[in-house]
Amino acid sequence: MTKCALVTGSCGLIGSEVAVFFAHQGFQVVGVDSNHRAVFFGPEGDTGWMRERLQRDIPGYRHEAIDIRDRERVLALVKEARPDLIIHCAAQPSHDKAAAIPFLDFEVNALGTLHMLEAARRFCPESPFVYMSTNKVYGDRPNTIPLKELDTRWEYDDPAFTDGIPEDFSIDQSKHSIFGASKVAGDVMVQEYGRYFNMPTCCLRGGCLTGPNHSGVELHGFLSYLIKCNVEGKGYQVYGYKGKQVRDNIHAEDVARFIFEFWKAPRAAEVYNLGGGKENSCSILEAFRMAEDATGRPMKWRYVDENRIGDHICYYSDLRKTKAHYPAWDITRPLSSIFLEIATSWTERLAARVL
Numbered sequence: 279m280t281k282c283a284l285v286t287g288s289c290g291l292i293g294s295e296v297a298v299f300f301a302h303q304g305f306q307v308v309g310v311d312s313n314h315r316a317v318f319f320g321p322e323g324d325t326g327w328m329r330e331r332l333q334r335d336i337p338g339y340r341h342e343a344i345d346i347r348d349r350e351r352v353l354a355l356v357k358e359a360r361p362d363l364i365i366h367c368a369a370q371p372s373h374d375k376a377a378a379i380p381f382l383d384f385e386v387n388a389l390g391t392l393h394m395l396e397a398a399r400r401f402c403p404e405s406p407f408v409y410m411s412t413n414k415v416y417g418d419r420p421n422t423i424p425l426k427e428l429d430t431r432w433e434y435d436d437p438a439f440t441d442g443i444p445e446d447f448s449i450d451q452s453k454h455s456i457f458g459a460s461k462v463a464g465d466v467m468v469q470e471y472g473r474y475f476n477m478p479t480c481c482l483r484g485g486c487l488t489g490p491n492h493s494g495v496e497l498h499g500f501l502s503y504l505i506k507c508n509v510e511g512k513g514y515q516v517y518g519y520k521g522k523q524v525r526d527n528i529h530a531e532d533v534a535r536f537i538f539e540f541w542k543a544p545r546a547a548e549v550y551n552l553g554g555g556k557e558n559s560c561s562i563l564e565a566f567r568m569a570e571d572a573t574g575r576p577m578k579w580r581y582v583d584e585n586r587i588g589d590h591i592c593y594y595s596d597l598r599k600t601k602a603h604y605p606a607w608d609i610t611r612p613l614s615s616i617f618l619e620i621a622t623s624w625t626e627r628l629a630a631r632v633l
């Protein structure tokens with residue numbers, strides 16, 4: 279019988295990639311997306327173009343424009359669809375935006391996640407439940423690791439973190455941002471449904487998730503927005519840390535491939551740091567150079583000597599646990615091809631005015 283995957287946030291970066299990926303694996307896909315990205319970020323964040331694309335490209339794709347804050351509609355949908363897999367990607371995703379909309383941020387990220395979990399417990403408790411968490415659950419604690427300053431980036435100066443930040447790094451007693459705190463609430467609740475109810479749940483604590491389908495805006499979508507600025511010849515603003523702050527970048531399809539491995543061999547209450555790891559890490563200054571290489575256009579930027587609140591100075595995921603539990607999984611997209619894909623996509627979308 280055809281398996282059903284329910285994907286929340288299906289018109290966003292990760293949700294759309296996951297929807298297409300699982301459709302290719304033979305799943306019937308039910309997408310839930312209320313286009314709140316346009317509410318959070320205005321017209322530039324509108325994902326209506328993606329909804330049309332999913333409806334055009336995925337045979338049998340079913341779209342439900344349900345707001346995950348709407349408990350009754352969430353429960354009714356899961357009761358009726360009884361999905362074999364739930365991939366929960368809907369979120370208010372911006373660190374910086376959350377402080378201006380704390381009620382909405384918490385209701386979507388924490389309460390919306392509880393709605394999804396409880397619906398799963400009532401109607402499909404055996405189905406793997408994957409939650410897109412974030413490295414912001416570690417708050418600014420990674421900034422307490424001793425660092426060394428290199429020419430173009432900050433780097434850990436403690437051998438314990440040579441491979442990056444592991445999953446047992448403390449999420450407690452640090453500054454998370456309002457967004458990080460609402461994601462912690464969701465993350466802990468997903469773990470709890472795994473432990474308390476023995477459900478096959480996992481939290482994927484993402485680094486910088488990226489790819490050509492991102493509707494990157496200044497407040498969310500680092501590489502997508504940076505490359506969009508380059509393609510448009512628009513200035514990019516760097517906030518603090520000399521532009522040497524390091525992020526690890528992972529292509530959304532590699533995220534989808536990991537979720538597929540988890541689906542094949544689910545575990546309960548697991549947590550994985552899922553980013554590009556050390557190999558796919560770059561600083562903003564290094565990203566400028568790579569964007570220039572990808573497009574042949576100069577990067578325009580200016581510097582503000584004030585970092586974003588709670589921003590990581592250097593973060594890359596330790597992928598050893600992820601690879602140990604799922605040896606068939608690895609990063610398949612190096613940074614160079616990620617840059618090229620995003621640059622090509624923006625060039626085409628800007629020409630067609632699909633923003």
Ligand SMILES: NC(=O)c1ccc[n+]([C@@H]2O[C@H](COP(=O)([O-])OP(=O)(O)OC[C@H]3O[C@@H](n4cnc5c(N)ncnc54)[C@H](O)[C@@H]3O)[C@@H](O)[C@H]2O)c1
Nearest residue numbers: 287289290291292312313314315345346368369410484487
């Ligand atoms: N992109 C990254 O760099 C990154 C990094 C770490 C973690 N994450 C996490 O991954 C997940 C997906 O992120 P993304 O980059 O795809 O974000 P995105 O903004 O591109 O996609 C989220 C989607 O959820 C939808 N949505 C928001 N609120 C909703 C609601 N109340 N009801 C229904 N739909 C709603 C939005 O319209 C949007 O299409 C999020 O949980 C985010 O916190 C992302």
